Amino acid sequence: MWSQCQWPSQQPSRIRLRPPQKAGRTPNREVPVSQRKSRQPTLKSIAAAAGVHPSTASRALNGRSDARIPEDTLARIRKVAADLGYEPNPWARSLRTQRTMMLGLVIPRLTDVVLAKMFEAAEEHARDEGYQTITVSTFDRKGGQQELINRLIERRVDGLVLATSTLGDPSLARLEQEGFPFVLLNRASRSYPAVRGDDELGAYLATRHLLETGHQRIGHIGGPQSTSTAKFRLQGYKRALSESGIRYSPDLVRYGQFDAMSAMKGADELLSQRPRPTAIFAINDVSALGTMAAGRRHRLRIPDDLAVVGYNDSDMAALLPIPLSSVQVPLQQMGQLAVDLLIDRINGGTVETVVLTPRVVVRDSSARVVRDSSARPARRRR
Numbered sequence: 001m002w003s004q005c006q007w008p009s010q011q012p013s014r015i016r017l018r019p020p021q022k023a024g025r026t027p028n029r030e031v032p033v034s035q036r037k038s039r040q041p042t043l044k045s046i047a048a049a050a051g052v053h054p055s056t057a058s059r060a061l062n063g064r065s066d067a068r069i070p071e072d073t074l075a076r077i078r079k080v081a082a083d084l085g086y087e088p089n090p091w092a093r094s095l096r097t098q099r100t101m102m103l104g105l106v107i108p109r110l111t112d113v114v115l116a117k118m119f120e121a122a123e124e125h126a127r128d129e130g131y132q133t134i135t136v137s138t139f140d141r142k143g144g145q146q147e148l149i150n151r152l153i154e155r156r157v158d159g160l161v162l163a164t165s166t167l168g169d170p171s172l173a174r175l176e177q178e179g180f181p182f183v184l185l186n187r188a189s190r191s192y193p194a195v196r197g198d199d200e201l202g203a204y205l206a207t208r209h210l211l212e213t214g215h216q217r218i219g220h221i222g223g224p225q226s227t228s229t230a231k232f233r234l235q236g237y238k239r240a241l242s243e244s245g246i247r248y249s250p251d252l253v254r255y256g257q258f259d260a261m262s263a264m265k266g267a268d269e270l271l272s273q274r275p276r277p278t279a280i281f282a283i284n285d286v287s288a289l290g291t292m293a294a295g296r297r298h299r300l301r302i303p304d305d306l307a308v309v310g311y312n313d314s315d316m317a318a319l320l321p322i323p324l325s326s327v328q329v330p331l332q333q334m335g336q337l338a339v340d341l342l343i344d345r346i347n348g349g350t351v352e353t354v355v356l357t358p359r360v361v362v363r364d365s366s367a368r369v370v371r372d373s374s375a376r377p378a379r380r381r382r
Contacts, residue, residue: 041081041084041085041086043057043058043061045084046061046077046080046081046084046086047077049080049084050073050076050077050080051076052073052077056069056073056077057077057081060073060074060077060078061077061078061081061086062130099158099346100155100156100157100158101130101131101132101158102131102132102133102134102155102156102157102158103126103131103132103133103134103157103158103159103160103161103339103342104133104134104136104148104149104152104153104155104157104159104160104161105119105122105123105133105134105135105136105160105161105163106135106136106137106138106145106148106149106152106160106161106162106163106164107119107135107136107137107138107163107164108137108138108139108140108163108164109137109139109140110137110139112258112286113314113315113316114284114285114312114314114331115163115186117314117315117331117332117335118163118185118186118331118332118334118335118338119135119161119163119335120332120335121331121332121333121334121335121336122161122185122335122336122338122339123135123335125335125336125339125340126339129339129343131158131339131343134152134155134157136148136151136152138164140257144164145162145164145165145169145171146171149162149171149175153180158181158346159180159181159182159183159342159343159345159346160175160180160181160182160183160342161182161183161184161185161338161339161342162182162183162184162185162187163184163185163186163187164187165184165187165188165189165192166187166189166226166227167188167189167190167226167227167228167231168189168190169189172184172189172190172192176192181342181345181346182342182345183195183338183341183342183345183351184196184338185334185335185338186229186334187227187228187229188228188232188353189228191353192353193341193345193351193352193353194353194354195334195337195338195341195353195354195356196228196229196334196353196354196355196356197329197330197334197355197356197357197358198355198356198357198358199228199229199232199233199236199358200232200233200235200236200239201236201357201358202233202236202311202327202329202358202360203232203233203234203235203236203237203240203281203311203327204236204237204239204240205236205240205327205358205359205360206236206237206281206309206311206325206327206360207220207236207237207240207241207281208240208243208244209309209325209360209362209366210279210281210307210309210366211240211241211244211246213279213307213366213367213368213369213370214369214370215277215278215279215307215370216246216278217252217275217276217277217278217279218237218241218252218277218278218279218280218281219252219253219254219267219270219277219279219280219281220234220237220252220253220254220280220281220282220283221253221254221255221256221263221266221267221270221280221281221282221283221287221288221290221291222234222253222254222255222256222283223255223256223257223258223283223284223287224255224257224258225255229283230255230283233283233311234253237253237281251273252270252277254266254267254269254270256283256287256290258283258284258286258287259286259287259290260286260287260289260290260293261290262287262290263282263283263286263287263288263289263290263291263294264290264291264293264294265290265294267280267290267291267293267294267295268294268297268298271294271295271298271300271306272298277306278305278306278307278370279306279307279308279309279366279370280306280307280308280309281309282308282309282310282311283311284310284311284312285310285311285312285313285314285316285317285324285326286310286314287310288308288309288310288311288324288326288365289310289320289324291308292308292322292324292365295308302322302364302365303322303364303365303366303367303368304368307325307365307366307368307370308324308325308365308366309324309325309326309327309360309365309366310324310325310326310327311326311327312326312327312328312329312331313326313327313328313329313361314326317361317363318363320365322364322365323363323364323365324363324365325360325361325362325363325364325365325366325367326360326361326363327358327359327360327361328358328359328360328361329356329358330356333356334356337354341354
């Protein structure tokens, strides 16, 4: 079982010694600090002013998402508290509830703009719910997740949002066995609660879009098959081909690491084939950039000679010289929902996996209809 840090003991109050007073003189009594300024209103006084029970006032002012208080009552309690100058004491609350009001967020790469967008939304939403966050990165190192989980639990976080899980991840079974709250984000593993997009459907829609524009020989730049995102997107690619009567060919698939360099290498291999693919569906937008770079090396025009579709519809997709078609998923909503599910688990609730529906945003990189899908030989730059 993971070790837990002990709460610091309260420091003893200091006793101020006064010199002996002369006979006949009244000692100068020191006014306590709490009486030098207006007294902090109590939950009892706020409840009385708002006309509710103190426990109701407590639940309203503690920011609990499961408070189940009518909106008008909640607004009245908060207004009364604000008018009376109430300021919550997070340290006292953490001592009372044995919670730190901190969440741990674990991501594979700090440089991933897509993950950054999700986790920024998660962090902001957590703050709105009264939690602070600690974000750490595994830097894609094997075994890095377990080490960071241990460190975060030692810091006494109340729960974890994990975007680094792999299929059959043993660390998740350990967390579940220990009863430690966690939620997966953007990935799936077994039946553990997660918030993710429908990766199989997104890849299916992207590949079907390329088929509908006339492409028959479609390549795929995939990712590590130990991750649900890469595995499910490969399945969607295969399903679209099968429904169109096209036999799946492993020769048209290369596996990268979700980055531009490995994608460029894989796309270069695909474009060196005879016949070469006329379109490539990439595992994410960064891999699509690497694919487009490989196309330029082969002196191919996009989309005339090579159509490219990415995934995640990052902010850069629409700003490229040739705007990139991409599968759009609600990244910010995913981050917010992951926090909601985690807080529910922390509070003892039962949660279920949330799968959000993607859509294809068609731009110039794949918009042109292919009349003759036979690929001409690639032209090498001399």
